[in-house]
Amino acid sequence: MSEQNKRIIPLLPLRGLLVFPTMVMHLDVGRDKSVQALEQAMVDDNEILLTTQTDLSIDEPDIKDIYHVGTLAKVKQMLKLPNGTIRVLVEGLQRAQIERFLDNEEYFEVEMKVLNVTEEEDTEEKALMRTVLQQFEQYVKMSKKVSSETLASVQDIGEPGRMADIVASHLPLKVSEKQELLETVPVSDRLMKIIDILNSEKEVLGLEKKIGQRVKKSMEKTQKEYYLREQMKAIQKELGDKEGKGGEVEELREKIEAADMPENVEEKALRELDRYEKMPGTSAESSVIRNYIDWLLNLPWKSETTDRLDVNHAQNILDTDHYGLDKVKERVLEYLAVQQLTKELKGPILCLAGPPGVGKTSLARSIARSLEREFVRISLGGVRDEAEIRGHRRTYVGAMPGRIIQGMKKAGTVNPVFLLDEIDKMANDFRGDPASAMLEVLDPEQNNSFADHFIEEPFDLSKVMFITTANNVGTIPEPLLDRMEIITIAGYTEVEKQMIAKEYLLPKQVKEHGLTKGTIQVKDEALLKVIRYYTREAGVRSLERQLATVCRKAAKIIVSGEKKKVVVTENTVEEMLGKPQYRYGKAEEEDQVGAATGLAYTSAGGNTLSIEVSLAKGKGELTLTGKLGDVMKESAQAAFSYIRSKSDELQIDPGFHENLDIHIHVPEGATPKDGPSAGITMATALISALTGKKVRKEVGMTGEITLRGRVLPIGGLKEKAMSAHRAGLKTILLPKDNEKDLEDIPKSVRDGLEFISVSHLDEVLKYALVGEGNESKSNKS
Numbered sequence: 001m002s003e004q005n006k007r008i009i010p011l012l013p014l015r016g017l018l019v020f021p022t023m024v025m026h027l028d029v030g031r032d033k034s035v036q037a038l039e040q041a042m043v044d045d046n047e048i049l050l051t052t053q054t055d056l057s058i059d060e061p062d063i064k065d066i067y068h069v070g071t072l073a074k075v076k077q078m079l080k081l082p083n084g085t086i087r088v089l090v091e092g093l094q095r096a097q098i099e100r101f102l103d104n105e106e107y108f109e110v111e112m113k114v115l116n117v118t119e120e121e122d123t124e125e126k127a128l129m130r131t132v133l134q135q136f137e138q139y140v141k142m143s144k145k146v147s148s149e150t151l152a153s154v155q156d157i158g159e160p161g162r163m164a165d166i167v168a169s170h171l172p173l174k175v176s177e178k179q180e181l182l183e184t185v186p187v188s189d190r191l192m193k194i195i196d197i198l199n200s201e202k203e204v205l206g207l208e209k210k211i212g213q214r215v216k217k218s219m220e221k222t223q224k225e226y227y228l229r230e231q232m233k234a235i236q237k238e239l240g241d242k243e244g245k246g247g248e249v250e251e252l253r254e255k256i257e258a259a260d261m262p263e264n265v266e267e268k269a270l271r272e273l274d275r276y277e278k279m280p281g282t283s284a285e286s287s288v289i290r291n292y293i294d295w296l297l298n299l300p301w302k303s304e305t306t307d308r309l310d311v312n313h314a315q316n317i318l319d320t321d322h323y324g325l326d327k328v329k330e331r332v333l334e335y336l337a338v339q340q341l342t343k344e345l346k347g348p349i350l351c352l353a354g355p356p357g358v359g360k361t362s363l364a365r366s367i368a369r370s371l372e373r374e375f376v377r378i379s380l381g382g383v384r385d386e387a388e389i390r391g392h393r394r395t396y397v398g399a400m401p402g403r404i405i406q407g408m409k410k411a412g413t414v415n416p417v418f419l420l421d422e423i424d425k426m427a428n429d430f431r432g433d434p435a436s437a438m439l440e441v442l443d444p445e446q447n448n449s450f451a452d453h454f455i456e457e458p459f460d461l462s463k464v465m466f467i468t469t470a471n472n473v474g475t476i477p478e479p480l481l482d483r484m485e486i487i488t489i490a491g492y493t494e495v496e497k498q499m500i501a502k503e504y505l506l507p508k509q510v511k512e513h514g515l516t517k518g519t520i521q522v523k524d525e526a527l528l529k530v531i532r533y534y535t536r537e538a539g540v541r542s543l544e545r546q547l548a549t550v551c552r553k554a555a556k557i558i559v560s561g562e563k564k565k566v567v568v569t570e571n572t573v574e575e576m577l578g579k580p581q582y583r584y585g586k587a588e589e590e591d592q593v594g595a596a597t598g599l600a601y602t603s604a605g606g607n608t609l610s611i612e613v614s615l616a617k618g619k620g621e622l623t624l625t626g627k628l629g630d631v632m633k634e635s636a637q638a639a640f641s642y643i644r645s646k647s648d649e650l651q652i653d654p655g656f657h658e659n660l661d662i663h664i665h666v667p668e669g670a671t672p673k674d675g676p677s678a679g680i681t682m683a684t685a686l687i688s689a690l691t692g693k694k695v696r697k698e699v700g701m702t703g704e705i706t707l708r709g710r711v712l713p714i715g716g717l718k719e720k721a722m723s724a725h726r727a728g729l730k731t732i733l734l735p736k737d738n739e740k741d742l743e744d745i746p747k748s749v750r751d752g753l754e755f756i757s758v759s760h761l762d763e764v765l766k767y768a769l770v771g772e773g774n775e776s777k778s779n780k781s
């Protein structure tokens, strides 16, 4: 060891720290002696010996409290901090050993010698270096406390000693262990030690990891236990609340047992109740189950009313509730008579068919009243989803039973009169076929165990008396129609309407508006005026509405003190209802060229139909407008062809179909029209337009036309005749083959009209066109 290596130098004792050579580090220095030593160093050559205290708890260390091997370091920076301490930046240079302590009161001053390390190329060291590097890499990976930059800088180091020191400085070693490394001067020894340390560190880390996992697990466990405890608390709270639910459950159980349900339903209800009991009250499923139990409880499983099968009594009720409708009432009574004899209300289902407002619903209600049964009504109009009939399964959010079960709940008995309104308006689409579900409802073979998806248990509908209504029997699906007995209500004549208004509708409205006979009187002529000029319908619904308006106005007059009694006369109707809404007396104002009145039969009853033809110079185009159906269009074509073939006889220009454009229009274009019965009307209007002859305004006609001009029979004569009567026509031309239907027409209508039966278009023209010289009643039926 050369003398150069020895020198006198100030010493800075470090507490709990060790600076390896090549390390750059910040140190905060506060102790007096240390500050002095530093100041001395700054005066000298900025070099200082850094050694570590053996015991960091000692404030004023003595010689014996200091390791004797340390690091010669360069002070690179010195900074006085506000609190009086000094922050220095030092860089370790070399290992050094204290040779002796000099006698210095102010600071430690020592004679030291540098412990020189020979750095020669050594394969063993190289190998050790590699091992250190590998181990260090693994350690870095495991410990995650050393940055990747540090690792990269270590990987760059070429000198083994330096590598050993830098690695050592990054290991979490005790000061004593560091000191040992510092004192290990031979590089290969140091590397070996580092390898050992790295190995044991890795082991420790592995263990730490395992322990960490175990700790985590046990923490999770404790956490789980905590949650379980909390949950238990919640459950216990629920159970505590069960005082309430328990009471509720018991109450439900009693109700179920008292409900007289079929055995299977009761079992099911109790099973569901058990589930309900076990479920936390706040869960969504619990309310679903509760709802289900309520449904089971509220359905009439066995409760039944006793039928009053007394035809005379029924007749009384039907008569008190409804004016006229003799045939209908008779059929209903026959039906009930059979039931009275067989003591069973089975058999075909009644279907009351007819236009709106003719009393189908109120008739069904009267049937229920006469049988002393409950009455429920559901409307099937627009039902296109099978689930509306059968309900949704309980798993479906917001599931409900279908309309049938809802109706039964409303009825509250197993044997109500159940009106299925507008069965002809059910539609079917991708959501299933409600008609087939209805078939099950109406089939006496099947309906004792009707399956609703929501209720799940079969429900007995066999005691229900189903009555259906329809506006148009034609649109009822065939299999359903098969089960029904159709009772047609055609509509009312003027006289009948007058009677209904007087006897039923008006008294009802008077009462509803808080009036009395003493405060309002509606004269007969006034009623007739309302019927003729303010309504045009087969039934009496708008008549009832108009009468309600009259009553409302009267109530106002009386309340305002204007009058004590309101007498409605023909002249005062207009004051109350405004200007007349319909013309009465003739379909057309006057005899016209190119316009004829036909009679139509729609689901709203009979109606008059004005058919207009206009001609224009052109190329023989035939245009048809007014929302005409295919059959109606075809009959227009047939009329056209007939006229072409008979142009000579009809004295029409034979070339008309080439040089005239013909437009046939049927007004009220928004209403769809179809059927062949307008054939003769279209032909008449066409011929009138082509010949310039006028059509008599008081003539209405109906009949299909063939290419040879024959007139074929039509349907709905009764309704058509009634509508003609309503419209104030005088003469009706009808197909000869329909003569037999004349007897169905109410007498008052028959008496008010002249019926002429025709078998060929020639006859039609004879009576319909002005100036044909045959306006007498030659063919009157």
Ligand SMILES: Nc1ncnc2c1ncn2[C@@H]1O[C@H](COP(=O)(O)OP(=O)(O)OP(=O)(O)O)[C@@H](O)[C@H]1O
Residues within 6 Å of the ligand: 321, 322, 323, 324, 325, 355, 356, 357, 358, 359, 360, 361, 362, 363, 421, 469, 500, 504, 505, 539, 540, 541, 544
């Ligand atoms: N013959 C009648 N006698 C007494 N009132 C009648 C008669 N016909 C109908 N009404 C009354 O006319 C009103 C309409 O009748 P209702 O509602 O029964 O018609 P509806 O044929 O069922 O019609 P919709 O097919 O539109 O349901 C009711 O107030 C009913 O009491």
